[in-house]
Amino acid sequence: MIFDFHLAASILPLLLRGLAITIEATLSGFLFALVGGLLLALGLRATMLPVRAAASTIIEFLRNTPLLVQLYFIFYGLPLAGIRFSAMTTGILGMGLYYSAYIAEVYRGGIDAVHRGQWDAARALGFSRWQSWLRIILPQAIPPVIPVLGNYLIGMFKETPLLATITIPELLSAARQITGMTYRYTEPYAMIALIFLVISYSTSLVFRRLERKRANP
Amino acid sequence: MPQSSEPVIQLQAVSKRYGDRTILDGIDLKILGGEKVAIIGPSGSGKSTILRLVMGLEPYQSGRISISGRLLPSEAESRRERRRKLQKSSGHDVGMVFQQFNLFPHMTAIQNVMEAPMHVLGLSPSDARLRARELFAKVGLQGRDEAYPAQLSGGEQQRVAIARALAMQPEVMLFDEVTSALDPELVGGVLNVLKDLARESRMTMLIVTHEMSFARDVSDRVLFMEKGRIVEQGPPSQMFSSPENERTRVFLAEILSR
Numbered sequence: 252m253i254f255d256f257h258l259a260a261s262i263l264p265l266l267l268r269g270l271a272i273t274i275e276a277t278l279s280g281f282l283f284a285l286v287g288g289l290l291l292a293l294g295l296r297a298t299m300l301p302v303r304a305a306a307s308t309i310i311e312f313l314r315n316t317p318l319l320v321q322l323y324f325i326f327y328g329l330p331l332a333g334i335r336f337s338a339m340t341t342g343i344l345g346m347g348l349y350y351s352a353y354i355a356e357v358y359r360g361g362i363d364a365v366h367r368g369q370w371d372a373a374r375a376l377g378f379s380r381w382q383s384w385l386r387i388i389l390p391q392a393i394p395p396v397i398p399v400l401g402n403y404l405i406g407m408f409k410e411t412p413l414l415a416t417i418t419i420p421e422l423l424s425a426a427r428q429i430t431g432m433t434y435r436y437t438e439p440y441a442m443i444a445l446i447f448l449v450i451s452y453s454t455s456l457v458f459r460r461l462e463r464k465r466a467n468p
Numbered sequence: 469m470p471q472s473s474e475p476v477i478q479l480q481a482v483s484k485r486y487g488d489r490t491i492l493d494g495i496d497l498k499i500l501g502g503e504k505v506a507i508i509g510p511s512g513s514g515k516s517t518i519l520r521l522v523m524g525l526e527p528y529q530s531g532r533i534s535i536s537g538r539l540l541p542s543e544a545e546s547r548r549e550r551r552r553k554l555q556k557s558s559g560h561d562v563g564m565v566f567q568q569f570n571l572f573p574h575m576t577a578i579q580n581v582m583e584a585p586m587h588v589l590g591l592s593p594s595d596a597r598l599r600a601r602e603l604f605a606k607v608g609l610q611g612r613d614e615a616y617p618a619q620l621s622g623g624e625q626q627r628v629a630i631a632r633a634l635a636m637q638p639e640v641m642l643f644d645e646v647t648s649a650l651d652p653e654l655v656g657g658v659l660n661v662l663k664d665l666a667r668e669s670r671m672t673m674l675i676v677t678h679e680m681s682f683a684r685d686v687s688d689r690v691l692f693m694e695k696g697r698i699v700e701q702g703p704p705s706q707m708f709s710s711p712e713n714e715r716t717r718v719f720l721a722e723i724l725s726r
């Protein structure tokens with residue numbers, strides 16, 4: 252098995268095109284999950300019981316079914332009911348929803364760690380429930396969980412090859428396309444592994460730095 | 469001290485339970501406008517719970533609480549009704565200072581004080597800042613505006629908390645063992661702030677404390693509580709020199725001999 256550097260260089264532009272799509276899907280999906288997860292976490296703490304029940308049902312459903320099945324359901328199942336999304340929208344929606352459930356639990360940990368005296372103080376000053384959330388509770392709950400959110404971002408990035416199964420031309424699809432044309436397997440797969448490694452590791456370094464900065468500002 | 473004859477706080481047959489433990493057992497209490505009332509008694513007697521109920525922080529099972537005519541409904545009323553009112557009940561006619569300060573750790577001292585006047589009362593930032601500065605002078609806190617709570621001593625934190633509650637200009641102030649979490653050498657300073665406040669202000673004050681000499685100096689009336697009931701009440705001169713009830717005598721003898 253010889254690694255052909257010449258071939259590697261020639262397929263790099265193709266792979267980078269796939270990478271751009273991978274990154275787009277990851278960042279969009281993550282943004283979706285950050286917002287969706289927050290809504291679910293707030294839902295778990297809602298005053299109205301039906302809202303709490305709905306939030307926890309959604310979380311359990313998302314966490315206890317495989318992401319691949321969810322993606323297939325949205326991409327191949329929903330169109331039968333007349334609901335049709337493009338492959339990219341499906342990917343962002345599917346990954347975003349799936350990770351919302353996990354990220355909701357992360358937020359929940361942060362929210363639970365805020366001392367209940369903070370709620371008392373907020374109420375004693377006349378803040379509404381929403382004001383208390385936005386001004387008092389969340390600004391304390393979120394910063395400590397940022398490193399954990401970072402882990403989920405990296406986790407999500409590494410799950411993106413699943414999107415190849417719903418025809419999104421991301422990194423793995425690009426590598427497969429190359430193997431189809433060249434019958435070379437070593438270079439494309441080694442290179443996408445390397446690309447995943449470099450990006451995941453450097454992202455983890457960024458989050459580690461953030462965490463250190465927070466610990467000793 | 470200015471007092472009106474209208475009760476500002478009124479509790480009628482108020483009872484509260486946690487599971488099968490009774491915390492408050494049929495409390496009747498009327499507090500007049502401007503009155504300073506100290507509540508003393510052993511831990512677990514329900515002193516702090518009265519404050520939390522008046523503040524609307526917790527539900528109670530039966531009875532009736534009204535503050536300046538505003539009703540804080542019990543659980544016995546319909547759930548829907550209670551929820552609606554509990555949400556709103558945090559009216560800013562009542563303010564509270566807590567044993568553990570409960571400052572907002574992500575805000576500086578002055579932001580802690582400005583936050584509610586700006587976002588609840590709608591003051592402009594400059595007016596809120598002005599008000600906060602005046603209050604800091606009043607509670608004896610200088611040059612610490614931009615410090616975060618974690619950078620302040622316990623005594624300083626509690627002064628910020630007092631200023632924060634005062635900034636809402638409430639009719640009624642509730643003080644829940646505000647010196648219990650302080651190092652001994654810091655207690656006196658904070659108590660002096662409260663004494664000055666009690667002397668100068670027309671606010672109604674309800675003070676839960678373990679500091680007997682402070683209770684004597686600051687209050688018009690002292691309530692002694694035990695096991696969720698008000699056992700005895702009267703002016704401080706009488707309560708501390710010749711209490712009628714045996715329980716009160718035992719409690720005072722014990723705490724004053726320490």
